[in-house]
Amino acid sequence: MNKVALVTGAARGIGLATTELFLAAGWQVAMIDRDVPALDSAAAPLEGAHAFYCDVSDPGEVAQMVAQVTAHFGRIDALVNNAGVADFGPIEETDFQRWRTVMATNLDGPFLVTQACTPALRATKGAIVNIASISGLRASTLRVAYGTSKAAVIQLTKQQAAELGEYGIRANCVCPGPVRTKLAMAVHTQEIIDAYHDAIPLNRYGSEREIAEVIVFLCSEKASYVTGQVVAADGGFDSTGVGLPALRR
Ligand SMILES: NC(=O)c1ccc[n+]([C@@H]2O[C@H](COP(=O)([O-])OP(=O)(O)OC[C@H]3O[C@@H](n4cnc5c(N)ncnc54)[C@H](O)[C@@H]3O)[C@@H](O)[C@H]2O)c1
Numbered sequence: 001m002n003k004v005a006l007v008t009g010a011a012r013g014i015g016l017a018t019t020e021l022f023l024a025a026g027w028q029v030a031m032i033d034r035d036v037p038a039l040d041s042a043a044a045p046l047e048g049a050h051a052f053y054c055d056v057s058d059p060g061e062v063a064q065m066v067a068q069v070t071a072h073f074g075r076i077d078a079l080v081n082n083a084g085v086a087d088f089g090p091i092e093e094t095d096f097q098r099w100r101t102v103m104a105t106n107l108d109g110p111f112l113v114t115q116a117c118t119p120a121l122r123a124t125k126g127a128i129v130n131i132a133s134i135s136g137l138r139a140s141t142l143r144v145a146y147g148t149s150k151a152a153v154i155q156l157t158k159q160q161a162a163e164l165g166e167y168g169i170r171a172n173c174v175c176p177g178p179v180r181t182k183l184a185m186a187v188h189t190q191e192i193i194d195a196y197h198d199a200i201p202l203n204r205y206g207s208e209r210e211i212a213e214v215i216v217f218l219c220s221e222k223a224s225y226v227t228g229q230v231v232a233a234d235g236g237f238d239s240t241g242v243g244l245p246a247l248r249r
Contacts, residue, residue: 001075002026002027002028002048003026003027003028003075003077003078003124004027004028004029004030004069004073004074004075004076004077004078005018005019005022005027005028005029005030005076005077005078005079005080005219006029006030006032006066006069006076006078006079006080006113006117007019007022007029007030007031007032007080007082008032008033008054008056008080008081008082008083008109008113009032009033009056009082009083009084010029010031010032010033010039010042010043010082011031011033011035011038011039011042012035012038012042012181012182013179013181013182013183013208014082014131014176014179014181014208014211014212014215015031015033015080015082015083016042016208017207017208017209017211017212018080018082018211018212018215018216019031019042019046019049020046020212021209021212021213021215021216022078022216022219023046023047023048023049025216025220027048027077027078028048028049028050028073029046029048029049029050030049030050030052030069030072030073030076031043031046031049031050031051031052032052032053032054032056032065032069032083032113033051033053033054033083034053034054034055034056034083036053039051039053050072050073052065052068052069052072053065056081056083056105056108056109056110056112056113057104057105057108057109057112059112062109062112062113062116063116065116066113066116066117066120070120075120075123075124076117076120076121076124076126077121077124077126077127077219078126078127078128078129078219079113079114079117079121079126079127079128079129080128080129080131080215080219081109081110081113081114081128081129081130081131081153082131082215083105083109084105084106084109084131084133084183085101085102085105085106085183086102086146086183086184086186086187087101087102087145087146087187088142088143088146088187089142089144089145090141090142090144091144094144094145098145099144099145102145102146102149103145103149106146106149106150106152106153107149107152107153107156110130110153110156111156114128114130114156114160114171118164118167118169121164121167121169122164122167122168122169125167125168125169126169126170127169127170127171127172127218127219127223128157128160128164128169128170128171128172129171129172129173129174129215129218129219130153130154130156130157130160130171130172130173130174131153131173131174131176131211131215132150132151132153132154132157132173132174132175132230133146133147133150133175133176134175134176134177134178134232134234134237134238135147135150136149136150136151136152136153136154136175137151137154137175137230137232137238138237138238150175153173154173154175154230157171157172157173157228157230158171158228161227161228162228165227165228170218170223170224170226170227171227171228172218172223172226172227172228172229172230172231173229173230173231174211174214174215174218174231174232174233175230175231175232175233175234175238176206176211176232176233176234177196177200177205177206177232177233177234177235177237177238178193178196178200178205178206179205179206179207179208179210179211180205181208184205193205196237198248199237199240200234200235200236200237200240201235201236201237201239201240202235202236203235204235205235206233206234206235210233211233214231214233218231
């Protein structure tokens with residue numbers, strides 16, 4: 001029987017690329033998103049995929065969605081907590097509502113969806129991949145909510161690995177560097193794009209596919225003894241301490 005991956009935020013960007021790669025590898029995919037028209041049009045041409053509407057920050061919707069996915073597919077072998085929102089702003093302008101909006105999707109979402117999927121993942125000795133960010137590994141200005149939410153996702157992954165390992169469930173975290181998705185382009189000005197190119201050893205943004213390759217690998221049998229790990233797919237950004245353009249040859 002084909003394995004089943006549940007991918008949140010699957011209507012576009014990294015989640016859609018991950019869905020396509022799972023399908024190419026012979027998996028079936030439960031595509032989860034709250035953007036109904038975008039999810040419908042993304043899922044329509046994809047054989048082996050099925051769309052489920054859900055806001056991952058809402059406990060009731062999450063419980064209902066996971067019940068629908070298990071009723072439809074009968075199993076869940078991998079969970080990719082990818083749905084995320086970005087909101088960059090100075091600390092003094094990040095009011096509580098902006099903070100909560102970021103935390104609700106980026107942190108509450110992976111907590112809730114993982115908890116709801118745990119019985120199904122126990123049955124398959126499945127895998128979890130949480131999508132954090134280089135912003136969770138390195139601090140910068142304007143990311144008090146986003147960066148903190150992603151650092152928390154890194155720790156959440158380790159908690160999940162520590163506790164769910166006993167059931168044979170693996171949990172790992174992927175930290176993408178900048179990728180030209182709708183999320184990134186909404187908060188990256190041309191100045192930010194140029195600065196990233198300067199600071200990243202590979203001198204460029206990543207592609208959705210390059211991030212998806214790491215996610216699908218970590219969900220696969222090839223990574224069967226890998227758990228609790230944080231993998232940056234970031235062109236080397238995290239490894240560079242003093243990335244000053246002036247120090248380049
Ligand atoms: N693009 C980048 O540069 C970058 C860098 C580092 C990390 N990331 C992370 O990668 C993940 C995917 O980002 P992307 O760039 O593909 O973004 P994107 O905006 O292109 O896609 C995100 C998808 O998630 C969905 N979504 C958002 N909130 C949701 C919710 N509460 N419930 C259900 N669906 C929801 C959106 O509708 C959208 O379809 C995010 O967690 C993001 O933080 C992205």
